[in-house]
Every structure is written in C-alpha cells, then in structure tokens.
C-alpha cells in the first residue's frame with residue numbers, strides 16, 4: 001500500500017493512507033470526517049457541480065443517527081437544527097387515533113429537519129477540518145494496482161489513493177465496479193410527494209409536539225406541525241404499481257401533483273385540510289421510492305461501500321441517513337484498528353450487515369402495507385391497535401433501532417472466517 005506522495009491529474013496530492021470518498025451526500029461527508037478522526041486522509045468527490053444545499057425536502061435523524069454523528073463531533077450541532085420528534089401517532093385517516101408511540105425516555109429525541117440544513121452543517125465541518133471536496137467529479141471507472149487505486153471521472157481527470165469508498169447512493173457506480181452482477185435498487189411500488197401547508201393543526205400537533213402517520217383511503221399520509229406554529233409539513237406515499245419515468249413525473253409539475261394528492265386524500269382527515277392550503281412551490285416529488293435488496297459483495301480489493309449504495313432501507317424506516325452515518329463511523333473505526341484493509345472491510349461488513357438487513361426487512365413490510373389496496377388498508381386499521389399494544393411495543397420495536405450506539409474507543413477485532421465469506 002502506498003504511504004506517501006499519491007498524486008492525481010486533478011491536481012490533488014496526499015500523504016498517508018489516502019482515501020477517495022465517492023459521493024458528497026450524507027454518507028460521504030460523514031465517512032470523510034470519521035476517517036480523518038481515525039488518522040486517514042480522505043478526499044470527497046461529488047458528481048454534482050455544486051453543493052446540494054437548499055434542495056431535498058424534510059427528513060428525520062433518529063436518536064441512533066444523532067449518536068453516530070456525536071462521534072464525529074456533530075451530535076450537538078445536528079441535535080440543535082430542525083425540531084424534536086414528538087410521540088408518533090398512528091391514525092385511521094379519519095382523524096381517529098389507532099395507536100401512539102412515545103419515544104423512549106432515556107434516549108434523546110430524534111430531529112425533523114430540512115435535508116438542506118444537514119448538508120450545510122456537513123459541508124461547513126468538512127471545510128473547518130480542511131477536508132477537500134471536489135465538485136463535478138462523476139466516477140466512471142477505476143484501475144486497481146498493487147500499490148493503490150485510481151479513480152477515473154467523467155471529465156477525463158483521475159485521482160489516486162490507497163482505498164476508495166463508494167458513498168454514491170442507490171444508483172451506485174462503485175457497487176457495480178465491485179461486482180458487475182450486484183443487484184440494483186428495487187422499486188417499492190410507491191411514489192413520494194411532500195411539501196408544506198399554511199394549515200395550522202389544532203392542539204399539540206399544531207405546536208409540532210407530535211408526528212402523525214395515517215393510512216388514508218387511497219394513499220399513506222404523514223404530517224407534523226412546524227414548531228414555530230406557521231403551518232404543517234406533509235408527505236404522501238402514493239401506490240403506483242408500475243414505476244413512472246422520473247422525467248415524466250417532474251414534467252407534470254408540482255401543481256398537477258398537488259391536484260392528484262388532493263384527489264387521493266379527498267376522503268382523509270386532516271389530509272384534506274392540510275392539502276387544501278398546501279403550497280405547490282414548496283413541493284418535492286420522489287418518482288421512485290426505492291429499497292436496496294441484500295448486496296452480496298460489500299467490498300472487493302481496495303473498494304468498499306457505505307450508506308445507501310449498500311443498504312438503503314426505504315423511506316418507510318426513517319433510518320436511511322441514520323444507518324448511513326452509523327456505517328460511516330464503523331468503517332473508519334475498522335480502518336483505524338485493522339491496518340490490513342481486507343481485514344478491516346470484512347470486520348466492517350460483519351458489524352453492519354445483520355443490523356441494516358434486519359431494519360430493511362422491517363421497512364419492506366411497512367412498504368407492502370402502504371402499497372396495498374383498500375382491503376389491506378382496512379385490515380391494517382383493525383390490526384394496528386392490537387399489534388401496537390402487544391408485540392409492537394416501543395421497547396421491542398424502537399429500542400434495538402434507536403438505542404444502538406457505537407463505542408468509538410473500543411478496538412475492533414478481526415471478523416471470523418464464517419462471517420467474512422459473504
């Protein structure tokens with residue numbers, strides 16, 4: 001493995017174990033911060049020409065995600081943006097409550113935030129730590145040698161390092177460079193739409209103290225009041241058995257999607273009222289909500305995957321970004337403690353695979369339910385209250401996911417052969 005003087009045609013040079021991190025979304029920047037903490041030299045390469053600040057809707061960072069961000073010194077900062085997640089209320093779509101999940105008292109509350117706010121914090125921290133981000137660098141290929149790996153970008157430039165991390169999302173190029181037969185992301189049968197409304201919810205919901213999920217008559221609806229009382233954030237997961245062409249979805253325009261949402265939720269409360277006052281200009285569409293099937297190879301040679309490229313559990317889990325940052329931190333910990341990168345990658349996979357695949361399997365069940373027809377919806381309404389009072393208690397369902405913490409100071413042991421064989 002080369003230890004100094006790695007060079008590239010894009011003008012960057014490095015010393016030490018230089019890691020090319022492909023993807024500047026969420027997993028990429030956090031991997032870079034964690035690698036730096038572990039004593040390695042990361043450089044981030046992002047396909048887009050400019051930062052994603054200002055785009056991307058709203059999402060939740062769960063307590064386990066905040067815990068992983070705390071390892072790279074971002075727990076407090078990210079824990080201070082957006083608004084805290086209150087109890088989750090499951091509704092019947094008519095305004096009636098089926099069940100309520102309070103968070104676990106001994107854990108910090110998750111945070112609801114604009115994705116752009118998180119990007120901003122990550123980019124600022126990369127700059128403060130002196131970690132270079134190279135924009136407009138779309139990875140198209142690699143050449144691996146005995147001493148290092150060279151990344152080729154669409155603009156004709158190259159960069160060489162010791163290792164390459166694929167943090168390039170569900171459509172990952174690195175995944176197919178590792179294994180040309182790797183599975184692609186799978187469509188869930190759902191299309192996502194979301195935005196803001198000036199409708200003010202009554203009571204605690206209007207103060208942003210609870211988050212609501214309703215299995216409506218024709219589509220799933222999620223909403224919560226904005227903490228400043230100015231209105232409501234909402235999203236709809238629309239069953240769409242055959243995926244639509246993303247260009248077609250965007251070409252229809254936000255006003256048309258708002259019209260369709262109003263039609264789909266015409267019999268649902270409070271969705272109907274929220275959508276009546278929704279602002280089309282605030283809307284985002286996600287033409288294909290996707291899930292990653294189990295990926296047989298997480299690493300090969302000097303390449304390894306992190307985040308959505310290897311374990312996108314679908315938006316139904318509310319865990320994609322939180323798992324991505326957990327994996328970023330674990331990968332760095334493994335590379336810190338196991339100097340042989342093959343052993344480090346194997347240990348990383350052994351630590352992460354069981355957890356992320358269990359969460360993805362649970363989210364897939366929720367997706368199936370969301371995509372089901374009227375009969376499935378009716379069954380859900382009947383079964384949900386009983387299930388949530390019995391086997392789906394917060395202690396059983398939330399604790400293993402939200403209570404998970406990474407002990408950064410603990411040394412990583414090499415994985416046993418049975419686990420590394422995958």
Ligand SMILES: Cc1cc2nc3c(=O)[nH]c(=O)nc-3n(C[C@H](O)[C@H](O)[C@H](O)COP(=O)(O)OP(=O)(O)OC[C@H]3O[C@@H](n4cnc5c(N)ncnc54)[C@H](O)[C@@H]3O)c2cc1C
Pocket residue numbers: 022023024025026027028045046047048058059060061062137138139140167168169170171172173192286289306307308309312314315318319320321322323324
């Ligand atoms: C509608 C919706 C709602 C969601 N809600 C939640 C939620 O509430 N909570 C939650 O935790 N998660 C949620 N998620 C999931 C979450 O957004 C993802 O899990 C998270 O963004 C994964 O981060 P990532 O960095 O792995 O991938 P991404 O954020 O997709 O970043 C990948 C980056 O790689 C870049 N890239 C791609 N190809 C290349 C290439 N060849 N060369 C260089 N760069 C490349 C891309 O431009 C992008 O910037 C939601 C997702 C959707 C779609």
